[in-house]
Amino acid sequence: MSAAAPAPAPDARDAPEPWPRGVSRDPALSIGQVVGLLRAEFPAVTVSKIRFLEDQGLVRPVRSGAGYRKYSRADVERLRFVLTQQRDSYAPLRVIGDRLRALDAGHDVEPAPTARVVTSEGHVVVPSNRPSLPARELSDLTGASIETLERYTGLGLITPDLAGYFPSRSIQVVTLLLALEGEGVDARVLRSVRTGAERSADLIDQAVSSQRSRSRASDLERAGSRSMELGELMADLHREMLRVSLSRLNGLSQAGRGERGPSR
Missing domain, CATH: 1.10.1660.10 (Multidrug-efflux Transporter Regulator; Chain: A; Domain 2)
Structure with a gap:
């Protein structure tokens, strides 16, 4: 054969x-x-x-x-x-x-799902891309209870305006906070993350302040775009530095186990 x-x-x-x-x-x-x-x-x-x-x-x-x-x-x-x-x-x-x-690679990519809110009348509503939303809608979109949102507000992790409306990006913030708490992280210790983010925002604001001080619309748009670009870079830097720190901690942990030798 x-x-x-x-x-x-x-x-x-x-x-x-x-x-x-x-x-x-x-x-x-x-x-x-x-x-x-x-x-x-x-x-x-x-x-x-x-x-x-x-x-x-x-x-x-x-x-x-x-x-x-x-x-x-x-x-x-x-x-x-x-x-x-x-x-x-x-x-x-x-x-x-x-x-x-x-x-x-030839695969179909599903469009990103748009969050849906079910009103008290039972109708499903797709919210528009508004810059802010009330606490009840934020609760519906994230699954966090109003009490949880009040707790996060008290800790300074999310901040509403004087009318009680939250920035739309609070959806992502609350979702991540819930995930971290689900992994056993105490939300109180996450205030340092908020502080670090505000310090980074201050650095970015200083970097683009010369453009923002101009009154031309094109300059203001350019400053806003540059702020977002620098924010992406700052987030990438934070992620990579965090990875370096975690690798160092893991290395120290493994070295400590090696010094003690195998358990009998």
């Missing part, structure tokens, strides 16, 4: 085209033209924002012989996807990158 023929090696041409498919990949657009195409939908987008997203590996423009970035229509669609995810679902860049890689 003759041996079975080996399976043919996969042909690179069979790999799916990177997402989006069927869109021109001709690198014919400058970074300024890309900003112009996106600004109607995302007024705060800037050249520095596009460069930041490139640094994060979310878009890879071609470099011309003179070193200038050249973008294709497909690059513009990837950028539009990233900006939409940030605006509509507050997704972190790491999650957005995972979704893009899934799309590149």
Whole structure:
């Protein structure tokens, strides 16, 4: 009996085209033209924002012989996807990158679920992207009781305005607080995280204050965009420093067990 023929090696041409498919990949657009195409939908987008997203590996423009970035229509669609995810679902860049890689691999990506609130009449309402929301809605969206929200407020972990409304990003904050408490972390010790965040915000504010002091709308938009970019970088720095510290602690713990020797 003759041996079975080996399976043919996969042909690179069979790999799916990177997402989006069927869109021109001709690198014919400058970074300024890309900003112009996106600004109607995302007024705060800037050249520095596009460069930041490139640094994060979310878009890879071609470099011309003179070193200038050249973008294709497909690059513009990837950028539009990233900006939409940030605006509509507050997704972190790491999650957005995972979704893009899934799309590149040919998988369908479910749209980010929009939180739903059930009113007292039993109707399901999809809240709009409002900048703030009342305590009852925050409770419905996160599953936290009103008493829990009052406790977090008393600890200074979330802060309502004078009318009792919370910033919309409190949804993510409360969700993370609930998860940490579920892992046995006392919410009282998390006040230091809030203090650290406020100090980081102060540093960022100082870095962009010169732009914010100008009255032109374009300067204010640029300052806001730069603040968010610096915030992303600050969050990444905090995460990596935390990993270094945890690795050091784990190393010390393992060294201590080694010095004591195996138990008898």
